[in-house]
Amino acid sequence: xxxxxxxxxxxxxxxxxxxxxxxxxxxxxxxxxxxxxxxxxxxxxxxxxxxxxxxxxxxxxxxxxxxxxxxxxxxxxxxxxxxxxxxxxxxxxxxxxxxxxxxxxxxxxxxxxxxxxxxxxxxxxxxxxxxxxxxxxxxxxxxxxxxxxxxxxxxxxxxxxxxxxxxxxxxxxxxxxxxxxxxxxxxxxxxxxxxxxxxxxxxxxxxxxxxxxxxxxxxxxxxxxxxxxxxxxxxxxxxxxxxxxxxxxxxxxxxxxxxxxxxxxxxxxxxxxxxxxxxxxxxxx
Numbered sequence: 001x002x003x004x005x006x007x008x009x010x011x012x013x014x015x016x017x018x019x020x021x022x023x024x025x026x027x028x029x030x031x032x033x034x035x036x037x038x039x040x041x042x043x044x045x046x047x048x049x050x051x052x053x054x055x056x057x058x059x060x061x062x063x064x065x066x067x068x069x070x071x072x073x074x075x076x077x078x079x080x081x082x083x084x085x086x087x088x089x090x091x092x093x094x095x096x097x098x099x100x101x102x103x104x105x106x107x108x109x110x111x112x113x114x115x116x117x118x119x120x121x122x123x124x125x126x127x128x129x130x131x132x133x134x135x136x137x138x139x140x141x142x143x144x145x146x147x148x149x150x151x152x153x154x155x156x157x158x159x160x161x162x163x164x165x166x167x168x169x170x171x172x173x174x175x176x177x178x179x180x181x182x183x184x185x186x187x188x189x190x191x192x193x194x195x196x197x198x199x200x201x202x203x204x205x206x207x208x209x210x211x212x213x214x215x216x217x218x219x220x221x222x223x224x225x226x227x228x229x230x231x232x233x234x235x236x237x238x239x240x241x242x243x244x245x246x247x248x249x250x251x252x253x254x255x256x257x258x259x260x261x262x263x264x265x266x267x268x269x270x271x272x273x274x275x276x277x278x279x280x281x282x283x284x285x
Contacts, residue, residue, distance in 0.1 A: 059076065059086050060075065061090050062075070063075060065103060067102075067109045067112070068115055073117065073118065073119060074118045075090055075120075076120050077120075078120055078121060078122045078123070081123075081124065085124040088126075089124050094155040094156070095136075095155065098153065098155055108140060112143075113143055114140050114149070115140070115143060116140050116141075117139045117140075118138075118139040119137070119139070120137045121136045122136055123135035132156065132195070133155070133156050134155040134156075135152075135154055136155070137151055139151060158218065159194060160193065161191045161193035161217060161219055161266045161270065162191065162193070162221070163191060163271075163274060164191075164224075165221070165223045166226050166230070167225045168225070168227065169228050171254060173231055173255060174255045174258045175234065175251075176250070176251040176252070176253065176258075176262065176264075177190060177192050177249070178251050188264065189251060189261065190264035190267060191267045217269075219269060234250050234252050235250065236250065237249065237250040
């Protein structure tokens with residue numbers, strides 16, 4: 001999903017823009033993953049599952065997993081799910097990534113103590129031509145007890161968020177978005193964030209374009225120096241993609257007050273990591 005705030009921020013990370021287009025003068029810019037300051041990430045092992053489909057009229061699919069040789073996994077469609085939705089679900093990056101996670105180094109199936117017997121695809125929400133949300137139930141059996149472990153999955157894939165800090169006249173400000181969040185029944189003040197739109201893990205064009213499980217959240221940092229009039233112009237600026245029903249306003253608050261301005265977990269995590277990184281001297285000057 002594209003939003004106007006994101007389009008503007010995408011250009012911001014590449015070249016200066018007019019103030020009317022939500023531009024911030026790029027006098028000092030530092031953008032990097034906050035989490036990578038604190039730990040090294042071990043790349044997952046390559047996904048090596050094999051799939052073999054049965055006739056589409058039965059809406060079933062059989063998966064062969066390397067960790068379960070001789071124990072094929074049956075994938076079924078719940079009542080009411082169309083053939084096209086079922087096929088889109090089993091071929092989606094959301095489902096394939098979930099299968100890959102099962103067999104990674106610390107995956108559920110890696111040590112051989114558990115086995116996946118069946119997956120029931122229950123629901124598919126399309127975002128245009130791609131799947132946005134995928135709901136399914138997995139039957140995973142603990143071999144020691146013979147019992148199923150809880151297996152309801154709401155897959156929406158990875159997402160990213162960015163902590164935007166702007167220094168002006170000796171004060172550091174944080175940029176937030178204020179938008180309607182129907183699931184909570186509230187208007188929420190939060191860090192700009194969004195889902196990855198593809199398998200490339202592209203940051204530019206995701207968090208900065210946006211403004212829901214299986215979600216993994218990447219935290220990024222943006223720092224810059226701006227004139228005070230930029231802060232004034234940003235506060236209350238309306239943005240968002242109107243055709244997608246996004247009602248978003250930009251809010252700017254002093255960074256020192258951010259922790260008690262919003263209950264947004266993304267913001268609180270970003271503050272914690274940012275402050276720890278500063279304390280350890282890990283932030284570039």
